[in-house]
Structure formats: structure tokens, C-alpha cells
Amino acid sequence: MGLRDIFSGKNPEIYEQKGDTSFHAKAYGKAIVEYERALERLEKTSPWDDGYRQSLQEKIRNSKDVLALEHCQTATDLVEAGHHKDAGQYFELALELTADPKLKKAIHDQLQKIEAQLAEAVQIDSQDDVIAEQEKAPDEKPIHEEQNDEYFMALIGTLPEEVQDAYLSYPQAFKKGYLALNQGEFEAAARHLARAMEEHPDPRSYIPLELATARLNLEKYDDARRLLESFLQYHPDALPAYQFLCEIFWETKTFNQAETLLSSLPPELSESVAGYLLRGETYYHAGKYAQAKTYYRDFLKRYDWNEPVARALAKTHEALGEMANARNIYQEIMQQCHSCHSRIDPYIKQKFADLSFASGLNTSEVLELYLSLVRENPQNASDYYQKVSLIYSAQGNDEEAQRFQLFAEKAKDRSA
Structure with missing residues (x-):
């Protein structure tokens, strides 16, 4: 059986792992796409697995809520800067994403305030309306292009400022490819992004990273790997490139190459939570669950509490069949949320409840x-x-x- 037979998408966990990687990298739009692909694959392969379906649905919902909150923060910043119309667009994007009733109400309230402020600010007489209509440019952008521009700005709004500036400087083909990539249209994304690289051949650009992401999702692992390794020569501190390379090594079962890659991480990444998680996930994917467990536990002893590491440890306990230990960690995560008065992720609630229920508690x-x-x-x-x-x-x-x-x-x- 060839690699394509093994990794042809038959296992929804492959897509879920991609979603987890994107989520930890704060690429929430990409995480949503991967979780939805996992759910679609589950419906085709194991439609009876209600527990896994609920888990994926909760990850999708959580990713959408987090992305919605980011859009709300961007909108709030825009309001403070006096850009009410732009803020309204971000609030509307957030409203489309979230299903949280409290958040939806808060967004509606903000939109009403913005509408009132815009109505108060806009004082145009009928003559201005006529002039504006007469002077409307015949080549004015169609509505769907304006919406694409808004969506593109919303997507890159979560990236570092220097990366945003770079993405805005790339040719139109890049924008088309980036939008397609975040909508799960990977063939179109690869086509547009490859064209963008031809039009903007600077090897220092970020276009190879996005093209590699599209190729990775198309299971063109060799192409994606070459792009990522070339990209790292110019951006050795780019965490997503290491994460995607690790995905390739996990999916092709070349775990020794993942370990070699991670041993070459720059110090600031090597000692980061993301770096630790990549090493732990490499042990996990290699089936070295006991080693992964020891690694995660040592991290928590050395650095105190960290929720992403705690989640990874709980998952590892489950893989080892140590359900009581996993349940205790999920309970501790909930207690940590209580102590800092933050919302408990429903996914964590369900994991704790299901493990408790299964054990007769x-x-x-x-x-x-x-x-x-x-x-x-x-x-x-x-x-x-x-x-x-x-x-x-x-x-x-x-x-x-x-x-x-x-x-x-x-x-x-x-x-x-």
C-alpha cells in the first residue's frame, strides 16, 4: 500500500490533527476548515460514532468563537480609532461565526451603537446624493469583490503587522489563493498561489508558506516539504513552517526526521510551548505514549500550569487507557477556568462528563x-x-x- 492509500483522508483524525496544529498556531480560520473536513470524512467512514462527531463539532464551534472574539477585538480597536464602518464589518463577520447567544447579543448591541453613530455623522443633502450618483465610476468594484477584500483583510488581521504588510504587497493572484485556502478550496488555492510565486519570485516572500499549506492539504507532501525547507532558509524563526513540516513527517511516518528537525529549532522556538508541543506530538504520533506522557508531565512540573500541554497530556493518558488520569486532568482544566473566572471550553466539559459517565460516576x-x-x-x-x-x-x-x-x-x- 502506497503513502497515498494510507493518507488519502480516510482517517478523520488526520484532518483533526491538522486543525489542532492550526488552532495552536492561532490560525483559527484554517483550523475550522480542517475540523470541518474531519467531520465530513467521519460522516463517510464512521457515521455511527456520535461521540467523535460531537467532539469535532465542539472544536469547530470553539474555533469559530475564538475567531469571532478576535474580530470583535479588531472591531473595538477600529471604533476607538473612529473607523466605525470598518468596525461594523468585523462585527458582522464575528456574528456570522459565533453561535454563542451572549456573544451574539453583545455584537448586536455594538452594531446598533455603530449604526446610530453613523446615522448621526452622515449629513448629506439631496444634491450631494445626485452628484454622487452621477459621479459613480463605471468600473466600480462589484459587491462580491468588495466582500472578498473585506474577508481578506479580516483573515490577515490576526497576523503580525510586518506579515500583513507583506501580504498586502503581493499580486492579486495571492489574495485569490489565500482566500481559497481559507475556504478549503485547495486545488484553486494551489493554482492561484503558484501563479503568485511566478509573478512575485522573491524567495524571501511568504507566498511559499501558503502554497506549501495548499500542497500539504492536497497530500503533495514532497512538493510541500521542498517549499517549506526553502522558506525556512529565509525565515528560520517561522513557527508555522516547522509545524507543517512536522505534519508531513507524522503523516509519512518518518518520525526520526521530525525529531531531527525539532532538534534544529532556534532557541526561542525550542523553549516555547509550541516547541514542546511539537516534540510531544511527535512522540504521540509515533505511538511512544509513555515517552509523551513523561515529557508532558516534566514540562508541567518545570513550568507550572499550561492548558495546551495539559490537554495533550490528557489525550496521551486516554491513548494509554489511563482514563482516570485523563478525567482528573480535564477536571483540573475546568477548575483552573473557574479560578480565573474564564469560560470553560464545552469540549473539556464533555470529555470530563463522558469519561466520568463511562466509568460509572x-x-x-x-x-x-x-x-x-x-x-x-x-x-x-x-x-x-x-x-x-x-x-x-x-x-x-x-x-x-x-x-x-x-x-x-x-x-x-x-x-x-
């Missing part, structure tokens, strides 16, 4: 977590209500068990 705490997940993840309400019913039954409360069983059946009918 039918406690009120687990029951309450499932009820909160009904509100946060309503499309999976039937499954959550079913588990609440079983917990009540285990507690001897048959009346509540029957009531929530009815809720589960009604929720299932609604989603059918």
Missing part, C-alpha cells in the same frame, strides 16, 4: 454538566438528555429518568 456534577451542554451544544441535546436520564435511573430517581428520556426522544425527533 453517575454524580450530580456530571448530570449538571450534561444539562449545561444542552444549552451550549443544542444539536446534540438528544444524547445529553439520554445520559441525564441514565444518571437519574442509576440514582434511583425513576420519575426524572422517564422525564428526561422523553426529552431525549423529542430532541431526536426535532433533529431528524
Whole structure:
């Protein structure tokens, strides 16, 4: 069996891992695309795996929420700078992304304020309207091009300022390719980005990085690797290039090459959380779960608490079948969120609840977590209500068990 047979996308975990890498690199748009591809692959290969489906749906939702929050912050900065119209566009992008009722309400409130401010500021008499109509340029940009420009600006708005400036200086083909890449249209992305490289052949540009990303998603690993290795000669401190090279080595099972690459990381990357996670993930993908566990635990002892490392350690415990240890880590993550008054990722809630439920811990705490997940993840309400019913039954409360069983059946009918 050739490499293409092994890595032809049949395993949704491959796409999920790409999403995780993008998420940790704060490339949330790309993470969403990969998680959605994982979900699409799961529906084709294992449609009965409800637990994995819920996990992927939650990662998609979380990535969208984080990206929406970034857009909200950008919009807030624009409001403070007096650019209300541009701010409104970022708020609208955030509104399209998030399903969080509280965040949606907050965004609606901000949009209403902006509309009021714009209405107050705009004082144009009828004569100005006529002149503006007469002077409208015949070659004015179509609406869809303006929307593409806005989307492009929103995407690069999360990048470092010097990278933003570079991306804005590249030819039109680059913008088309970058938009296609973030929309999961990898063939089109590779085509446009290759053209952009021809039009802008400067080897110091960032175009090879984006083209490599497209080629990686098309499973053209050799092409992607050559582009990334060439890119690193000019940008040795570019973390995404190392992350994508590691993905290539993981997927082609050349773990020794991943270890060699990581041993050459610049000091500032080698000692970063991202650098540690890449080494740990290399152990994990190589099936060296015990080594990965020791590595992550040593990190937490040396540097104290870090949530991404804690999540990776919990996942490693699960791979080792050490479910109680994994459950305890997910619980600690929730406690850390409580202590700093931050929102608990529903994915973490569900991991803790599911591991507890599977081990027979039918406690009120687990029951309450499932009820909160009904509100946060309503499309999976039937499954959550079913588990609440079983917990009540285990507690001897048959009346509540029957009531929530009815809720589960009604929720299932609604989603059918």
C-alpha cells in the first residue's frame, strides 16, 4: 500500500490533527476548515460514532468563537480609532461565526451603537446624493469583490503587522489563493498561489508558506516539504513552517526526521510551548505514549500550569487507557477556568462528563454538566438528555429518568 492509500483522508483524525496544529498556531480560520473536513470524512467512514462527531463539532464551534472574539477585538480597536464602518464589518463577520447567544447579543448591541453613530455623522443633502450618483465610476468594484477584500483583510488581521504588510504587497493572484485556502478550496488555492510565486519570485516572500499549506492539504507532501525547507532558509524563526513540516513527517511516518528537525529549532522556538508541543506530538504520533506522557508531565512540573500541554497530556493518558488520569486532568482544566473566572471550553466539559459517565460516576456534577451542554451544544441535546436520564435511573430517581428520556426522544425527533 502506497503513502497515498494510507493518507488519502480516510482517517478523520488526520484532518483533526491538522486543525489542532492550526488552532495552536492561532490560525483559527484554517483550523475550522480542517475540523470541518474531519467531520465530513467521519460522516463517510464512521457515521455511527456520535461521540467523535460531537467532539469535532465542539472544536469547530470553539474555533469559530475564538475567531469571532478576535474580530470583535479588531472591531473595538477600529471604533476607538473612529473607523466605525470598518468596525461594523468585523462585527458582522464575528456574528456570522459565533453561535454563542451572549456573544451574539453583545455584537448586536455594538452594531446598533455603530449604526446610530453613523446615522448621526452622515449629513448629506439631496444634491450631494445626485452628484454622487452621477459621479459613480463605471468600473466600480462589484459587491462580491468588495466582500472578498473585506474577508481578506479580516483573515490577515490576526497576523503580525510586518506579515500583513507583506501580504498586502503581493499580486492579486495571492489574495485569490489565500482566500481559497481559507475556504478549503485547495486545488484553486494551489493554482492561484503558484501563479503568485511566478509573478512575485522573491524567495524571501511568504507566498511559499501558503502554497506549501495548499500542497500539504492536497497530500503533495514532497512538493510541500521542498517549499517549506526553502522558506525556512529565509525565515528560520517561522513557527508555522516547522509545524507543517512536522505534519508531513507524522503523516509519512518518518518520525526520526521530525525529531531531527525539532532538534534544529532556534532557541526561542525550542523553549516555547509550541516547541514542546511539537516534540510531544511527535512522540504521540509515533505511538511512544509513555515517552509523551513523561515529557508532558516534566514540562508541567518545570513550568507550572499550561492548558495546551495539559490537554495533550490528557489525550496521551486516554491513548494509554489511563482514563482516570485523563478525567482528573480535564477536571483540573475546568477548575483552573473557574479560578480565573474564564469560560470553560464545552469540549473539556464533555470529555470530563463522558469519561466520568463511562466509568460509572453517575454524580450530580456530571448530570449538571450534561444539562449545561444542552444549552451550549443544542444539536446534540438528544444524547445529553439520554445520559441525564441514565444518571437519574442509576440514582434511583425513576420519575426524572422517564422525564428526561422523553426529552431525549423529542430532541431526536426535532433533529431528524
